[in-house]
Amino acid sequence: MLSVEGHDRTKVMNQSWKRCQDFGLAPSDPWDDNLLSETRIRELLDQRGPIVKHAEQVFERMSSFIKQTKQIAMLIDAEGHIVHSVGDPDFSCKAGLIQLKVGANWEERRKGTNAIGIALAEKMPIRVHAGEHYFVSHHFLTCASSPVFGTNGELLGVVNISGKQENFHDHSLMIASLAADSLQNRLIVEDSMKEHLITLKELDYTARNHPMPLLTLDKDNRIIRANQAALHVVGRDAIGKEFNSHKGFAVETIQDYQGKSWRSVAIRKPQSGDKHLYTFEDIVGSCPSILQRKELAYKAALTDFPVLLLGESGTGKELFAQSIHTAGPRRDQPFIAVNCSAIPDSLVESELFGYERGAFTGANREGQMGKFSAAHKGTLFLDEIGDMSLRAQAALLRVLQEGILTPVGSVKERSVDVRIIAATNRNLTEEVQEGRFRADLYYRLKGIQVTLPPLRERKDLLMLVHALLEKNSQRIPLLTEAAQRKLLDYHWPGNIRELNSVLVQATFLSDGGSISPEHLPIENIDQRLPAEDRSDVVTSLQDAEIAAIKQALRVTEWNVRKAADLLKIGRTTLYRKIEEYGIVFF
Numbered sequence: 001m002l003s004v005e006g007h008d009r010t011k012v013m014n015q016s017w018k019r020c021q022d023f024g025l026a027p028s029d030p031w032d033d034n035l036l037s038e039t040r041i042r043e044l045l046d047q048r049g050p051i052v053k054h055a056e057q058v059f060e061r062m063s064s065f066i067k068q069t070k071q072i073a074m075l076i077d078a079e080g081h082i083v084h085s086v087g088d089p090d091f092s093c094k095a096g097l098i099q100l101k102v103g104a105n106w107e108e109r110r111k112g113t114n115a116i117g118i119a120l121a122e123k124m125p126i127r128v129h130a131g132e133h134y135f136v137s138h139h140f141l142t143c144a145s146s147p148v149f150g151t152n153g154e155l156l157g158v159v160n161i162s163g164k165q166e167n168f169h170d171h172s173l174m175i176a177s178l179a180a181d182s183l184q185n186r187l188i189v190e191d192s193m194k195e196h197l198i199t200l201k202e203l204d205y206t207a208r209n210h211p212m213p214l215l216t217l218d219k220d221n222r223i224i225r226a227n228q229a230a231l232h233v234v235g236r237d238a239i240g241k242e243f244n245s246h247k248g249f250a251v252e253t254i255q256d257y258q259g260k261s262w263r264s265v266a267i268r269k270p271q272s273g274d275k276h277l278y279t280f281e282d283i284v285g286s287c288p289s290i291l292q293r294k295e296l297a298y299k300a301a302l303t304d305f306p307v308l309l310l311g312e313s314g315t316g317k318e319l320f321a322q323s324i325h326t327a328g329p330r331r332d333q334p335f336i337a338v339n340c341s342a343i344p345d346s347l348v349e350s351e352l353f354g355y356e357r358g359a360f361t362g363a364n365r366e367g368q369m370g371k372f373s374a375a376h377k378g379t380l381f382l383d384e385i386g387d388m389s390l391r392a393q394a395a396l397l398r399v400l401q402e403g404i405l406t407p408v409g410s411v412k413e414r415s416v417d418v419r420i421i422a423a424t425n426r427n428l429t430e431e432v433q434e435g436r437f438r439a440d441l442y443y444r445l446k447g448i449q450v451t452l453p454p455l456r457e458r459k460d461l462l463m464l465v466h467a468l469l470e471k472n473s474q475r476i477p478l479l480t481e482a483a484q485r486k487l488l489d490y491h492w493p494g495n496i497r498e499l500n501s502v503l504v505q506a507t508f509l510s511d512g513g514s515i516s517p518e519h520l521p522i523e524n525i526d527q528r529l530p531a532e533d534r535s536d537v538v539t540s541l542q543d544a545e546i547a548a549i550k551q552a553l554r555v556t557e558w559n560v561r562k563a564a565d566l567l568k569i570g571r572t573t574l575y576r577k578i579e580e581y582g583i584v585f586f
């Protein structure tokens with residue numbers, strides 16, 4: 001900080017003298033003897049703890065200069081009180097006689113023109129030598145003072161060096177200024193460390209309570225922080241391990257102002273596959289068959305027994321599985337759904353139990369957590385369980401029996417705690433009889449069996465229609481009586497999934513008006529054929545086949561495997577026919 005010299009210094013000095021005169025002080029006045037009490041000094045030291053602690057350290061570093069020049073160094077607070085003093089003992093005694101000691105106040109209005117008073121009033125470093133002091137009693141002094149500022153530029157106090165005028169030293173003002181700067185820097189560093197800690201706590205709190213998975217990675221790509229949601233995804237023991245771009249995480253690198261990268265944050269935003277989990281309240285229905293199933297499933301939710309959900313495609317098996325999970329004691333833990341029919345036979349074990357790094361060619365280099373481990377403490381929903389190969393069934397049975405799994409390529413066993421809910425649209429008893437499904441696995445999965453009724457057997461179709469229309473559009477469209485009749489007459493092979501898709505299309509086609517039969521894209525093939533039989537018009541076999549394929553694809557929302565199941569043909573055959581007839585997505 002620049003000190004004033006020459007003409008400017010004389011000006012500053014004159015202004016100070018003028019202020020003293022205005023205060024009504026006279027140079028020959030006795031000094032003010034209003035010293036702070038011991039208790040008040042202790043209170044002040046407590047309040048100013050950090051600055052005094054730093055001043056002690058800074059003064060320690062300049063102690064040889066202070067001793068050699070027979071001076072004393074002091075810290076003065078922003079109100080002018082001397083709160084700390086060290087230095088030459090002889091001079092300290094002499095200075096004490098004119099109250100240049102801890103507990104005294106050296107503002108101009110109390111002690112006339114002096115270095116401390118001017119540094120406080122003008123907020124600048126200044127030297128006041130001998131006769132420049134206002135009070136005659138201070139003329140034996142030479143003093144140099146420099147102000148100390150806080151982070152926001154507020155005045156925190158003054159560093160002062162004083163001695164007898166004959167011990168005047170050229171460097172005193174510079175040393176006082178350096179000491180003030182050093183004190184100021186230490187306080188700024190301390191403040192920013194406090195700020196840093198608060199920010200870290202704030203971050204930690206926000207991350208912990210954030211529903212999305214969040215990770216922090218160091219510059220070597222190791223995980224250094226992870227919230228609960230992220231630990232579910234990357235594994236509970238992930239801290240310290242290298243992050244290997246888990247699916248769905250978007251990584252953002254954080255750089256300093258020179259563009260040097262320090263760390264990265266990884267966030268896993270909701271993906272199209274991520275949906276909120278359903279609860280029993282989402283299950284619409286008023287007919288006894290569904291109410292009774294709901295009650296049974298609710299009772300099952302409160303236990304830890306396995307649940308087996310049976311029913312045609314689209315009857316709500318996954319909806320029930322999620323509702324059982326969200327109503328049970330594991331609701332805050334993961335719900336992991338696995339479509340057993342979608343896993344190639346050769347990969348079943350690695351998908352379900354995970355694998356260690358380098359387990360097999362084509363595997364992720366760093367290994368991968370299996371579905372069982374991902375569902376640890378939560379629920380594993382094994383959908384389409386009836387489509388699992390016998391080999392995969394054997395592997396699954398072993399884990400269900402022992403609660404222990406061994407990832408592919410590993411020698412270490414791992415215990416898992418998962419609740420199992422399985423579902424299938426196949427008749428499992430028949431599958432067991434035919435030898436396609438293991439009886440022991442069936443009995444282990446069966447626990448509580450809930451069979452969901454197909455839509456054509458339900459008595460609450462119009463209630464469901466109303467609920468689905470309400471869910472899908474802001475303004476519920478009216479249904480003409482003929483449209484209601486058409487819906488009631490249809491046989492709904494795709495169940496509620498198909499009903500929902502038909503209603504979405506009808507709402508769109510009716511363009512804000514009432515929904516009438518022509519807006520409902522359904523044809524009951526079973527009913528149409530006899531009608532056509534009666535007429536002279538004969539539909540070609542090929543046209544009938546195309547119509548059946550189109551309907552199966554629409555009903556299953558273009559799920560080729562399910563459509564093939566409905567048509568009772570193989571998946572490859574269906575693909576071939578789609579291509580052959582040039583059927584495009586509609």
Ligand SMILES: Nc1ncnc2c1ncn2[C@@H]1O[C@H](COP(=O)(O)OP(=O)(O)OP(=O)(O)O)[C@@H](O)[C@H]1O
Pocket residue numbers: 282283284285311312313314315316317318319320383425496497500562
């Ligand atoms: N009772 C119901 N109330 C409201 N919506 C329902 C009901 N049952 C099913 N749905 C809806 O129907 C659609 C199909 O349900 P879900 O996926 O649970 O059927 P699923 O039996 O598991 O089918 P799949 O065997 O083909 O996997 C979903 O959109 C679901 O929300």
